[in-house]
Amino acid sequence: MPPKQVTIVGGGLVGSLLSVMLSRRGYAVTVFEKRPDMRKVKIPAGRSINLALAQRGIRALTTAGLMPQVEPLLIPMAGRMLHDLGKPEEFSPYGQRAGELIYSVSRPLLNQVMLTAADTSPSTHLNFDSECTGVNLSEKTIQLRNVTSGEPSTHRYELLLATDGANSAVRDAIVKSAGGSWTTEWLDHDYKELCLPAGQQGEFQLDRNSLHIWPRRGYMLIALPNLDGSFTVTLFLNKQGEPSFASLTDASAVHGFFASQFPDAMRLIPNLEAEFFGNPTGVLGTVRCSHWASPSGDALLLGDAAHAIVPFHGQGMNAGFEDCGELLRLLDKHQETWSDVLPEFEALRRPNGNAIADLALENYITMRDSVLDRKFQLKKLLGFELERRLPEVFVPKYSMVMFRSIPYQVVKRRGEKQEHLLDQLVGTASSLEEIDLAAATRTVQNHLPPLASEPQY
Numbered sequence: 001m002p003p004k005q006v007t008i009v010g011g012g013l014v015g016s017l018l019s020v021m022l023s024r025r026g027y028a029v030t031v032f033e034k035r036p037d038m039r040k041v042k043i044p045a046g047r048s049i050n051l052a053l054a055q056r057g058i059r060a061l062t063t064a065g066l067m068p069q070v071e072p073l074l075i076p077m078a079g080r081m082l083h084d085l086g087k088p089e090e091f092s093p094y095g096q097r098a099g100e101l102i103y104s105v106s107r108p109l110l111n112q113v114m115l116t117a118a119d120t121s122p123s124t125h126l127n128f129d130s131e132c133t134g135v136n137l138s139e140k141t142i143q144l145r146n147v148t149s150g151e152p153s154t155h156r157y158e159l160l161l162a163t164d165g166a167n168s169a170v171r172d173a174i175v176k177s178a179g180g181s182w183t184t185e186w187l188d189h190d191y192k193e194l195c196l197p198a199g200q201q202g203e204f205q206l207d208r209n210s211l212h213i214w215p216r217r218g219y220m221l222i223a224l225p226n227l228d229g230s231f232t233v234t235l236f237l238n239k240q241g242e243p244s245f246a247s248l249t250d251a252s253a254v255h256g257f258f259a260s261q262f263p264d265a266m267r268l269i270p271n272l273e274a275e276f277f278g279n280p281t282g283v284l285g286t287v288r289c290s291h292w293a294s295p296s297g298d299a300l301l302l303g304d305a306a307h308a309i310v311p312f313h314g315q316g317m318n319a320g321f322e323d324c325g326e327l328l329r330l331l332d333k334h335q336e337t338w339s340d341v342l343p344e345f346e347a348l349r350r351p352n353g354n355a356i357a358d359l360a361l362e363n364y365i366t367m368r369d370s371v372l373d374r375k376f377q378l379k380k381l382l383g384f385e386l387e388r389r390l391p392e393v394f395v396p397k398y399s400m401v402m403f404r405s406i407p408y409q410v411v412k413r414r415g416e417k418q419e420h421l422l423d424q425l426v427g428t429a430s431s432l433e434e435i436d437l438a439a440a441t442r443t444v445q446n447h448l449p450p451l452a453s454e455p456q457y
């Protein structure tokens with residue numbers, strides 16, 4: 001008999017979506033979330049307030065029937081607005097086909113919408129202030145601690161889904177039960193969030209439909225819009241060295257750094273110094289696990305617990321949501337036989353998790369550095385031109401990640417090939433007019449198979 005009861009550890013973005021999907025499928029779902037109910041308490045500032053939602057995430061939310069509630073929370077972003085030092089702002093669209101947009105969304109509001117949807121099912125039990133402190137896979141139990149009272153308890157599960165994020169309390173037991181191991185590769189850059197408030201009339205003080213970037217080669221500042229007219233600004237900067245979080249030790253150092261590097265942004269951040277020292281500094285890392293499922297076929301890692309990645313492609317949540325959609329597809333395929341679903345899920349999703357981890361690391365260099373280069377901009381123009389001429393063959397790498405559901409490992413492989421071709425085709429040209437576009441089109445046709453010939457999952 002397939003299990004009818006599912007235990008989810010972690011009611012964050014992925015866990016709450018999963019609970020909605022599985023309860024609508026007829027499962028009795030019990031969620032244990034260590035934090036208090038975020039619909040009742042205010043979330044402290046400074047921890048990735050807003051996120052970019054893209055096609056993969058939207059597809060999963062649509063499957064769960066949640067888009068009507070999510071849509072009012074979304075602010076479309078059509079491209080990046082570059083703030084190069086001493087130059088006027090420059091807009092660069094992300095895509096060129098209709099609907100190729102990404103969306104800024106508030107993390108707490110999105111999470112709240114999903115928790116509320118989960119709560120409407122009488123077969124779902126949400127337990128807040130309930131921290132998982134350990135798991136016994138052979139006895140099929142998890143240990144819990146009530147965060148307010150400190151009281152311990154034990155919960156017996158039939159099927160365990162661990163969506164408790166990058167510092168998962170369950171990961172070690174699941175990976176080791178399969179004889180494997182996992183690693184966290186820490187980035188040598190940290191991040192700090194700041195608030196760029198709305199203007200006096202509640203207006204946006206920067207273009208509201210762009211993701212703003214201040215690339216400064218070794219580091220960068222970005223800003224995403226919020227519904228109230230403010231922007232959440234994030235500084236990504238080295239831990240050590242000059243400049244770094246370690247070197248910005250007092251208000252005058254922070255003031256001087258922003259005044260010299262981000263003068264336009266600084267004018268719009270009234271509480272810069274207070275927020276810089278008041279808000280936490282976040283660390284960034286990549287988690288890779290050799291296994292995601294227990295050999296017993298009744299415990300699985302999903303979302304950041306399985307594949308935390310750095311945020312530079314805006315895909316961590318999107319990839320986690322895609323995990324949920326893929327799980328449903330496999331449940332259909334295997335008629336709810338979880339012991340068949342889990343190994344196939346791991347075999348399909350793990351290489352994709354590793355691929356998006358690599359793509360995200362690469363994109364940090366693109367965002368903070370390459371976007372400033374003339375050759376990068378010309379390759380982007382040529383990529384769009386080739387997509388117009390060969391829409392079934394050439395899709396720019398960014399578009400494959402953000403606007404399609406092409407498996408990440410296919411994106412990575414094709415992206416590398418395309419990059420090589422673009423490098424060759426651009427050569428020493430300084431404008432599109434200097435490139436023989438008919439010859440370029442033939443070269444691409446000869447070297448790149450149609451997208452339809454690639455694996456779909």
Ligand SMILES: Cc1cc2nc3c(=O)[nH]c(=O)nc-3n(C[C@H](O)[C@H](O)[C@H](O)COP(=O)(O)OP(=O)(O)OC[C@H]3O[C@@H](n4cnc5c(N)ncnc54)[C@H](O)[C@@H]3O)c2cc1C
Pocket residue numbers: 009010011012013014015032033034035048050051052053130131132133163164165166167168169191234282302303304305309311313314315316317318319320
């Ligand atoms: C600065 C920054 C910017 C980002 N921007 C984007 C973006 O633009 N687009 C995008 O797609 N992704 C982005 N991400 C990534 C995204 O935040 C994560 O991929 C996403 O939150 C993963 O969801 P999750 O549910 O797996 O984990 P989490 O969101 O971390 O949720 C885990 C949940 O489990 C709970 N929990 C943890 N431990 C326990 C325990 N022991 N017991 C019980 N509960 C527990 C936590 O309280 C939390 O609610 C960004 C990340 C950062 C840091």
